[in-house]
Amino acid sequence: MDVFPDFGSVGGASDLRTVVGALLMFVLIIAVLMLIVSAIVWAIASSTGNHHTATKAALRTSGGGEARRVSSGG
Numbered sequence: 003m004d005v006f007p008d009f010g011s012v013g014g015a016s017d018l019r020t021v022v023g024a025l026l027m028f029v030l031i032i033a034v035l036m037l038i039v040s041a042i043v044w045a046i047a048s049s050t051g052n053h054h055t056a057t058k059a060a061l062r063t064s065g066g067g068e069a070r071r072v073s074s075g076g
Contacts, residue, residue, distance in 0.1 A: 037063060
């Protein structure tokens with residue numbers, strides 16, 4: 003049984019795709035910028051010896067795996 007939506011029957015489907023595509027691009031740009039900022043904060047905090055800030059930035063940059071290694075010293 004193959005059931006698929008018929009987007010051709012919806013009025014303004016191309017406009018909806020354009021809006022969704024623009025929103026996805028906006029979210030992607032913000033996510034990449036946040037990753038860059040977190041990496042910069044991590045590097046600066048690690049080099050100055052601020053381990054608490056380095057751990058928080060590492061958590062944001064790598065999703066948690068690196069934060070556990072930084073806080074455990076290895």
